[in-house]
Every structure is written in C-alpha cells, then in structure tokens.
Amino acid sequence: MLTIEDLRVELAGKTVLQHIDLEIKPGETHILFGPNGSGKTSLLMTIMGYQQYRVTHGKIVFKGVDITHAPIDERAKLGIGMSYQRPPTINGLKTRQMIEICAGGKVDVEGLAKSLNFESFLDRDVNAGFSGGEIKRSELLQLKAQNPDLMLFDEPESGVDIENMALIGKTIAALLQKNVPVEGAGPMVEYKKHRNKMGLIITHTGYILEYVSPDKGQVLFNGVMACTGNPNEIFKCIKDEGYEECVKCAI
Amino acid sequence: MRDIDEMKEKALKAVDKKAMFGEDIDLDEYDRAYVPHQYMAEEEICTLPDDVQQRLVMSGLDLSEKERGGTYFQKDTTVVHCHSMEQGIEVIPMKEALEKYDWVKDYFWKLVSVDQDKYTASAYLELHDGYVIRALPGSKSVYPIQACLYLDKEGLQQNVHNLIIAEEGSELHIITGCATAPHMKRGVHVGISEFFVKKNAKLSFTMIHNWAEDMMVRPRSVGRVEEGAVFINNYICMKPVRSIQMYPTTYLDGDNATAMFYSVIVGSPGSDFDVGGRIWLNKTGCRAEIIQRAISNGGRIMNRGHLIGKAPDIKAHLECRGLILKGGIIDSIPQLEGHVEGVDMSHEAAVGKIAQEEITYLMSRGLSADEATSTIVRGFLNIDIKGLPEQLRAEIDRAIEASKEAM
Numbered sequence: 001m002l003t004i005e006d007l008r009v010e011l012a013g014k015t016v017l018q019h020i021d022l023e024i025k026p027g028e029t030h031i032l033f034g035p036n037g038s039g040k041t042s043l044l045m046t047i048m049g050y051q052q053y054r055v056t057h058g059k060i061v062f063k064g065v066d067i068t069h070a071p072i073d074e075r076a077k078l079g080i081g082m083s084y085q086r087p088p089t090i091n092g093l094k095t096r097q098m099i100e101i102c103a104g105g106k107v108d109v110e111g112l113a114k115s116l117n118f119e120s121f122l123d124r125d126v127n128a129g130f131s132g133g134e135i136k137r138s139e140l141l142q143l144k145a146q147n148p149d150l151m152l153f154d155e156p157e158s159g160v161d162i163e164n165m166a167l168i169g170k171t172i173a174a175l176l177q178k179n180v181p182v183e184g185a186g187p188m189v190e191y192k193k194h195r196n197k198m199g200l201i202i203t204h205t206g207y208i209l210e211y212v213s214p215d216k217g218q219v220l221f222n223g224v225m226a227c228t229g230n231p232n233e234i235f236k237c238i239k240d241e242g243y244e245e246c247v248k249c250a251i
Numbered sequence: 252m253r254d255i256d257e258m259k260e261k262a263l264k265a266v267d268k269k270a271m272f273g274e275d276i277d278l279d280e281y282d283r284a285y286v287p288h289q290y291m292a293e294e295e296i297c298t299l300p301d302d303v304q305q306r307l308v309m310s311g312l313d314l315s316e317k318e319r320g321g322t323y324f325q326k327d328t329t330v331v332h333c334h335s336m337e338q339g340i341e342v343i344p345m346k347e348a349l350e351k352y353d354w355v356k357d358y359f360w361k362l363v364s365v366d367q368d369k370y371t372a373s374a375y376l377e378l379h380d381g382y383v384i385r386a387l388p389g390s391k392s393v394y395p396i397q398a399c400l401y402l403d404k405e406g407l408q409q410n411v412h413n414l415i416i417a418e419e420g421s422e423l424h425i426i427t428g429c430a431t432a433p434h435m436k437r438g439v440h441v442g443i444s445e446f447f448v449k450k451n452a453k454l455s456f457t458m459i460h461n462w463a464e465d466m467m468v469r470p471r472s473v474g475r476v477e478e479g480a481v482f483i484n485n486y487i488c489m490k491p492v493r494s495i496q497m498y499p500t501t502y503l504d505g506d507n508a509t510a511m512f513y514s515v516i517v518g519s520p521g522s523d524f525d526v527g528g529r530i531w532l533n534k535t536g537c538r539a540e541i542i543q544r545a546i547s548n549g550g551r552i553m554n555r556g557h558l559i560g561k562a563p564d565i566k567a568h569l570e571c572r573g574l575i576l577k578g579g580i581i582d583s584i585p586q587l588e589g590h591v592e593g594v595d596m597s598h599e600a601a602v603g604k605i606a607q608e609e610i611t612y613l614m615s616r617g618l619s620a621d622e623a624t625s626t627i628v629r630g631f632l633n634i635d636i637k638g639l640p641e642q643l644r645a646e647i648d649r650a651i652e653a654s655k656e657a658m
Contacts, residue, residue, distance in 0.1 A: 048615055072614040073623075082615055088608045092630025101626070102616045125630070146616060 001025050001063065002047070002150055002198060008057035009039075009046050016042045017223045020058070024150070027192065029176050029199035029212060031231040034220035035243045040202045041085070043220065044152045047200070048082050049075045062150065081148030083139040085155045089127040095138060096122040102145035109145075116141050116171060132159020133168075140171050151175060153201040157208055169211025172201070178212050206235045221247045254356075258365050262375040265366035272553075273496025273525045276467050278369060281408035281439050283377050286327035288403075296324065296332060302433045309490075310428025310461040311646055312399050320394040321384075326401045327409060328379035339390025340423065342398075345381035345412050355383060358414045362445040362473035370441045370469040374410040381412040381443070386421035386452070395424035395457075395646075400442065402466075403432040408439040415444065417452035417480070425454070426646060429468075430461040437465035446474030446482065450505065453481045457647060460488035460495070464521065470497040478505025478534075485636060485647060486526070489517040491550075498527040498555065507536040513636050514543045515651065518550025518579055527555030527584075532565040532594075539567040542634055547579030556598070557586040563593030573602040574631055605631075 007020040017039045024030055034040045046053040047060060049072040059068040067075055090098070099109045099122075113119045116137045127135060136156055143151060153172065160168055173179045177195045201208055209232060217231030219238070226247035227234060237246040269275050297314050299307070304314060313319050321335035321342045335342040348355045365375040382398055402409055417423045429440060440462075448454045462468060476482045482501060501510045512528040530539040545552045558567040573581035585598040605627050613623035632651055636644060 050611060071620075072611055073617060073619050076615050076617040084612070088606060088612050090609050090612070090627060090630055092633035093626060098616070101613065101618060104617055142616060 003061045004047075004058070005061075006058040007046070007055060007060065009042060010054045010056050011042060011052060015223065016053070017046065018057075020225055022218070022225070024198045024200060026149075026198060027177070027195035028215040029178070029201065031209070031214045031217045031235075032200060032202045032220060033217060033234060033238060033243075038220040039223040040220050041154055042223075044082060044154050044200065044202065047152060048072060048080060076146070076148070079149035080152070081143050081146045081150070082152040083136070083143055083154060083156055085158060087127050087135065087139060089125065091125050091128065093126050094123055095126050095141075098126045098142060099145045102142045107145055112141060112144055115144070116167065133161055133164045136160055136168055137164070140168065140175070143175060144171070149196065150198040150200070153199065155202050155204060157203065157205050165207055166211070169208055172199075172208065173212045175199075176212060206239070209235060219243070219247055258360060258375060261364075261366040262372040265372040266369055266376070268366065268368045268372065270368040270370065270469070270496060272498065272555075273469070274494050274523065276439060276469070278373055278408060278439065282404070282406050283373075283379075283408045283410065285379075286329060286404050286407065288326045288329040288331050291324070291331045293332070293334075306430045306433060306461060307399060307401070307428065309459075310399065310430040311426045311457065311459040312397055312428050318394050319397045320392045321396040323382040323384070323396070323398040324401065325380055325382075325399070325411065327404050327407055330380050333382070335396065337390070337392050337394070337396070339387040339421070340392050340396060341383070341385045341387070342396055343383045345378070345383055345414070348383040348414075355414070358416060358445060358447060359412075360445075362475060363443050363471050367471060371443060371471050373408070374412055374441045374443045374471075377410055378412055379410045381414075383414045383416070384423070384425060385414075385416040386418055386423035388418040389420045390418075391422040392424055395426045398425065398427045400427070400429045400440065401432070402430075402435055402438050402440065404438070405435055406437055408441065410441050412443040413445070414447075415454065415456065416447045417449060417454040419449045420451045421449075422453045423455075426457045426459070428459045428461065431463040431466060436463050438463070439467045439469070442470040442472075444470065444472035446472065446501070448474065448476040448480040448482045450477045451479040452477075455483040455485070457485040458487070460486075460492065461490050462488075462492040464491045465493045467493055468495040468497075470499070472497070472499040474499070474501040474510070476501060476503050476505065476508040476510055479507050480505065481509045481511075483511045483636065484513070484528075486512075486514040486516075487647065487651065488524070489515065489651070491519040491522050493521070494523045496525040498529060500529040500531070502531045502533060503537040503539065504533050506534045507538075508534065509538040511539070511636075512541045513634050515632050515634065516543075516545045516552055516554075518545065518547045518552040518581075520549035520579070522550035524550065525553040525555070527557065529557040529559070530567065531559045531561065532567055533561045535562045535564050537562065537565045539565075541569045541571075543571040543583075544632055544634055545571070545573040545581050546628065546632070547573065547575045547581050548577045549579040551580045551582075553582045553584070555584045555586075557588070558596055558598075559588045559590070560594035560596050561590045563591050565594050565596075567594075567596045569598035569600075571598070571600040572631070574628070575602065575604060576628070
C-alpha cells in the first residue's frame with residue numbers, strides 16, 4: 001500500500017504540490033488528471049524520489065516503510081517503478097543490457113521484447129533516436145523486466161500512434177494484472193483477490209481508460225488534489241466542461 | 252645510394268628539431284644501445300611469467316595464437332618472435348626485409364619525412380627494428396595479425412619502424428599492443444608507421460597502449476589510401492603514461508576512399524596526452540570519420556582533429572566527447588577545412604560531466620549511484636566501430652573492459 005499524507009513539495013524554492021493525500025491499496029489503479037503544469041509529473045517524481053522535488057511537509061509510506069526521504073534506488077528495490085515520459089538517452093548502453101539491469105540479473109530478454117515487438121531495438125543504445133511510441137514501448141519493456149509492485153506511468157499514450165496504442169494499453173493492463181488471470185486463480189472474482197499490483201497513471205487523452213479499468217480518478221489542479229471520484233465520470237466531465245468547471249464539484 | 256646519403260644528411264640536421272606539439276624530450280638521457288634477447292619459439296611465449304603475460308594480454312595479445320593469423324614480438328631492440336600462418340600475408344622484421352627485399356625501399360620513409368622532428372631523425376639514424384606486414388593482392392586475413400612492441404630495459408629508447416601494406420583488393424587486420432615490463436618505469440618509444448592501403452583494399456589497424464608511468468611515447472604515422480579502399484584506425488590507451496604525443500595523418504588519394512579513426516583515452520593523474528588525427532580528403536566521394544572519447548581522472552588530454560576537404564562530394568565528420576570525472580583537463584580542438592564547393596563536413600564536440608538525469612534514471616531501475624555511474628562510463632567508452640570482424644571487435648571490448656576494471 002502507498003499512503004501519502006498532507007504532502008507539500010517544493011521545486012527550486014517554489015511550492016508545486018500541497019495538501020496532497022493519496023492512498024493506493026494493493027490491486028488498485030488510480031488515474032491522475034490535471035491540466036499542464038498542475039503538478040502531476042511532480043507528484044510522480046516525488047514518489048519515485050527525485051531529490052530536486054523537496055518534501056517540506058507530510059510523508060510518503062510504502063509497504064509500511066517511511067520513504068519520504070529515501071534515495072531513488074532504495075525505493076526501486078522496495079518495489080516502485082516508473083514509466084517516464086521523456087527518459088534520457090544513455091549512449092553506449094544497449095537496451096538489452098538495460099533490460100537485464102531492470103531485471104536485476106539474467107532474464108529472457110528476447111521473450112520479453114517479443115511481447116512488445118521490440119526485438120529489433122535490443123542492440124540499440126537506450127532511447128537513442130527512439131520515436132515517441134518506441135520510447136513508451138522501451139519504458140514498458142523495462143517495467144516488465146523490473147516487475148515492481150507500484151507502477152507510475154507518466155502519460156503512457158503521448159506520442160503513440162493508434163496502432164501501438166492497443167499494444168501499450170494491453171501491456172499496461174497486464175502489468176497491473178487487470179486482464180490476465182493469474183494461473184490457477186479461478187474465476188475473475190477470485191482473481192481480483194490475488195491482484196496486488198498498484199498503479200498511478202497520468203493521462204491527458206483518456207485513451208488508456210479503454211484498456212485499463214481504474215479504481216479511482218483524481219484531479220490535480222494548481223498543485224492541490226481538487227477532486228476524487230469515478231475516473232470515467234471525471235474524464236467525461238473534463239471533456240465536456242473543461243478542468244476549471246470540473247474541479248468546481250470539489251469546492 | 253644517393254637517396255640514403257641524402258636522407259642521412261636530412262636526419263642529421265634534424266636531430267635537435269623539436270616536435271610541433273608536446274613536451275620536448277632530451278633523448279640524450281636515454282640509452283639506445285642494442286639489447287640482446289633470445290628468440291622464442293611459439294610455445295615459449297606462453298611460459299613467460301604470469302605478470303608479463305598479463306601485460307601482454309591487456310595489450311590485446313593472444314598468447315595461444317589460436318585466433319591470430321601471425322605474430323610479431325619485439326622486446327626492447329630485438330625481434331624475439333615472428334611468423335605468419337596466413338596464406339598471402341607476410342610478416343617480416345624490418346631489418347631483414349630491408350636486406351632481403353628490394354621492394355621495401357619503395358615504401359620505407361616514403362610517407363613520413365626523416366626530418367619531421369628529432370624523433371623521426373633518431374628512428375632513421377638508430378633503427379632497432381619493427382615489422383613489415385604485407386597482404387598480397389586479393390588475400391584476405393581470417394584472423395588478425397598481432398604485433399607487440401615490448402620494453403623491458405629501464406631507461407631505453409626503443410626506435411621502431413613499421414610498414415603496413417595492403418595490396419590491391421586485400422583485407423588485412425592488425426592488432427598492435429605496446430607494453431612495458433611490470434618492473435619498468437622510465438623509457439621512450441618512438442614508432443614510425445607507414446600505411447599503404449591500395450585500390451579496393453581494406454585495412455584495420457588497432458593499437459592498444461599499456462605503458463608505464465614514466466614513459467614518453469612519440470608515434471609518427473602516415474597513411475595513404477587509394478581508390479575505393481578503407482582504412483580503419485583504432486587507438487586505445489587507458490593506462491597511466493608520462494607523455495604521448497602523436498598526430499597520425501592519412502591521405503585519401505583515390506576516389507571513394509574511406510578513413511575512420513576511433514580513439515578511447517583515459518587520462519590518469521600525471522599523464523599528458525596530445526593526440527590528434529588529420530585526414531586529407533583529396534578525391535571525389537571520399538569519406539572520413541574521426542571519433543574520439545576521452546575521460547579524465549586527473550590527467551591532461553589534448554584532442555586534436557583536423558579534416559581537410561579538397562574535392563567535391565566528400566563527406567567528413569568529427570566527433571569528440573570528453574568526460575571529466577576526477578579533475579584534469581580535456582582540451583578539444585576540432586578543425587574543419589573545406590577547399591571546394593560540394594564538401595559536406597561537420598563536427599560535434601562536448602566536454603562535460605555525467606548527466607545527473609542519466610544516473611537517476613538508472614537508479615530508478617534499481618542500481619546504486621555508484622553502479623549507475625560506472626554503467627554510464629562503460630557506455631561512454633563503447634564506441635561502435637564499424638567494419639571490424641566480430642572477433643577483433645570482441646578483442647577491443649575485452650581490452651576496454653579489462654582496463655576499466657583496473658581504473
């Protein structure tokens with residue numbers, strides 16, 4: 001379980017998030033909505049542990065451990081992983097090696113890559129010259145190898161064409177145990193009990209909602225969690241009325 | 252005979268001539284006298300002491316020779332092993348070649364001038380030996396030929412002259428390791444190398460330096476590449492050395508000739524590198540690429556690169572990247588010179604540190620900050636050298652890996 005309590009975060013001396021409360025239970029996936037600059041990425045980076053996002057109030061607890069000030073690698077080892085929107089290029093490091101790093105050792109790289117049609121990129125440098133869609137597939141491949149318990153997705157649909165959207169949507173659903181029954185889990189009701197992966201997804205377009213049925217939706221507005229509720233309803237409201245109108249419901 | 256007299260006269264005039272770049276060396280402080288060593292049979296090389304073998308392996312030598320087409324091994328001033336197993340590829344000690352074969356004089360000192368500086372003059376006046384490696388027309392080497400220039404005697408100045416000739420349509424791969432004995436500290440290595448890559452031939456020449464902390468090194472090499480031929484020149488030096496200065500030059504003298512220079516340098520404290528590469532693109536359709544990677548751990552690295560486009564439709568690119576990890580200086584001087592319309596020349600140079608963003612990215616995949624840093628450094632030094640046989644590429648990777656572990 002991830003619990004965030006009354007969090008305030010500063011970036012370069014400026015408050016970017018405040019009064020943030022969030023609880024993601026095992027098996028739950030939350031969607032994070034919000035206009036540009038509302039603090040969505042800041043929240044993900046803070047959960048992942050990026051030090052330029054300075055927590056000045058509140059705390060973050062994951063699996064019962066207070067990780068508010070823990071370094072990034074400790075959080076990764078504890079089971080937090082992230083799919084980045086614009087990850088850096090690492091020259092000379094092959095994607096194949098990166099997958100092994102994520103898995104923490106030997107892993108069936110080819111097999112993993114095949115599921116994302118990514119075999120032909122394995123011997124290319126990580127993210128070097130990748131298109132938007134290729135970056136997303138590379139990120140998901142890394143997450144698949146890492147297999148963390150809490151997955152943070154920063155706009156997994158951005159820059160992805162229609163054809164690849166289905167692949168990406170289905171992969172995320174599988175990562176979050178949304179559609180593939182665990183072996184021997186029996187009927188869906190039983191299966192849900194076994195579901196323990198947690199997800200927090202940032203979306204602008206809402207395409208991801210077609211593939212992943214989330215448990216909760218939240219709207220970040222000016223660094224504050226303005227609204228919580230049924231994600232599909234929230235998305236519809238934003239689409240029809242815009243963010244400004246939508247968050248009025250919370251006031 | 253007149254030639255020889257003239258050359259001698261030129262050399263004598265240049266014995267005090269300082270090099271254009273690099274610290275001046277007082278050669279009088281070093282010994283150039285002949286050092287006798289016993290010739291070794293193949294199997295004897297494998298019986299050398301472990302620490303010596305280690306030095307040789309780190310310089311790219313395969314002591315078992317299983318994956319080599321031939322070996323030239325010079326210790327101090329003396330050839331201790333020389334033979335070729337490849338059909339159509341000759342490996343001959345320079346002095347022997349000069350005595351036995353008339354054709355050698357058509358190549359000897361034809362590209363490098365004896366009076367370039369005091370080092371070329373000294374190599375002419377007091378030549379110890381060196382190798383002639385020649386691939387006959389159309390021959391293709393399966394395995395690379397290996398050459399080792401080894402220094403064992405403290406305070407020695409080793410003067411070596413090499414000729415590398417890839418005849419028309421041939422393919423030749425050479426890996427040269429230069430190393431000092433484990434006990435050795437101080438000495439000078441002067442190496443003259445002249446490369447002749449003839450029509451449609453392909454030559455790859457990989458040099459790995461593994462010197463001692465007080466070694467002064469002055470290679471002087473020039474290559475000439477004919478029509479449709481390819482010359483790949485790799486240089487790796489990741490070990491401490493007192494001073495290395497070199498500026499290998501290549502002339503692309505035939506249509507569609509190609510030259511590629513790759514270098515990987517790690518500068519340790521007290522090490523001074525002044526290395527460059529100059530490529531003349533003299534004919535239509537020529538291609539040249541210079542790729543340099545430098546890491547400073549407290550040394551001083553001067554990276555020069557000079558591309559000269561003299562004909563239309565040439566393409567040339569220079570890429571120099573430097574990382575300053577633990578102090579030191581990296582000074583990058585890329586130079587492009589276009590002389591006619593229709594040249595396409597570019598360069599990119601960057602000197603900096605490891606991007607924090609890359610470290611944190613890897614940390615979020617579970618690596619510690621230290622592991623992330625070394626992973627990035629390894630990647631930085633991994634240059635994709637095109638056109639090398641897989642086996643030689645693996646050899647270079649191994650040399651880089653071995654040196655990185657010792658870094």
